[in-house]
Amino acid sequence: xxxxxxxxxxxxxxxxxxxxxxxxxxxxxxxxxxxQQTPGQGLQFLFEYFSETQRNKGNFPGRFSGRQFSNxxxxxxxxxxxxxxxxxxxxxxxxxxxxxxxxxxxxTVL
Amino acid sequence: xxxxxxxxxSLSVQEGRISIxxxxxxxxxxxxxxxxxxxxxxxxxxxxxxSSIKDKNEDGRFTVFLNKSAKHLSLHIVPSQPxxxxxxxxxxxxxxxxxxxxxxIFGQGTTLQVKP
Numbered sequence: 001x002x003x004x005x006x007x008x009x010x011x012x013x014x015x016x017x018x019x020x021x022x023x024x025x026x027x028x029x030x031x032x033x034x035x036q037q038t039p040g041q042g043l044q045f046l047f048e049y050f051s052e053t054q055r056n057k058g059n060f061p062g063r064f065s066g067r068q069f070s071n072x073x074x075x076x077x078x079x080x081x082x083x084x085x086x087x088x089x090x091x092x093x094x095x096x097x098x099x100x101x102x103x104x105x106x107x108t109v110l
Numbered sequence: 111x112x113x114x115x116x117x118x119x120s121l122s123v124q125e126g127r128i129s130i131x132x133x134x135x136x137x138x139x140x141x142x143x144x145x146x147x148x149x150x151x152x153x154x155x156x157x158x159x160x161s162s163i164k165d166k167n168e169d170g171r172f173t174v175f176l177n178k179s180a181k182h183l184s185l186h187i188v189p190s191q192p193x194x195x196x197x198x199x200x201x202x203x204x205x206x207x208x209x210x211x212x213x214x215i216f217g218q219g220t221t222l223q224v225k226p
Contacts, residue, residue: 004153031212043154043199043216056213090153094212097142097161097203101153 002027004102006091012108018079021105025072025093031055032074033099034066037088048094049074081109113137114202116217124225129187131220133200136181140202144214145174145185148197157198158185190224197221 034046049068141162146154
C-alpha cells in the first residue's frame with residue numbers, strides 16, 4: 001500500500017494570506033488527523049476527521065479548519081496567516097490505534 | 111498542561127549498548143501508548159505500541175515497558191546502532207466511549223545519539 005501523502009511539501013506565504021494543505025491517507029483508512037510541529041511546542045494535535053466528520057479538535061484558534069472528502073482525502077486551511085504559524089504540518093491516517101504519518105508540509109510565513 | 115512528558119531532551123549511548131528512553135504521563139484515561147522515531151523534515155515513523163492491558167511489548171530490538179501505577183513507560187533499544195540516532199517521541203491515545211480515536215498526545219521528544 002502507498003503511504004500517507006501530503007502536498008505541497010513546502011510553502012512560503014506572507015502574513016495575512018491563507019493556505020490550504022492536502023493529505024491523502026493510506027488506502028482504506030478513514031481517519032485522518034492533523035498535527036502542527038514547532039520547535040517550541042513540539043507536536044500538537046489540530047483535529048481529526050473520520051468519515052467526513054470532525055471527530056476531535058485540539059486547542060487551536062478558529063483560523064485553523066479542515067475538511068474530509070468522501071474518498072477520505074483531507075484538506076487543512078489556515079486563514080489570516082501569522083508568523084507563528086510557521087511550522088511543519090503533519091497528517092496521519094489511523095488504523096487499529098496506530099497512526100501512520102506523512103512527510104509533512106513545511107509552511108514558512110514571512 | 112503537559113500530559114505526556116519526556117524529561118530527558120537528549121541521550122547519548124555507545125553502539126552496541128542499551129538505549130533507554132523514558133516517558134511519563136499524567137492522564138489515567140490514556141489507554142494506548144506509542145513510540146515514534148523522527149528525522150528532521152520528515153514525518154514520525156511508527157516504532158512500537160502497547161495497550162494499557164499489557165506491561166511489555168517486544169518487537170525485534172525494541173521493547174516497550176508500561177508501568178501503569180507509576181504512569182511511566184520506557185523504550186529499550188538493544189543493541190543500539192548508529193542508524194537509531196534520531197528524535198524519539200512517545201505518544202498517548204485517550205480512551206473514548208467509541209474506542210481509541212485518531213488523537214495522540216505527544217511528549218516533547220528525546221534526541222538519541224548512538225556513537226560508533
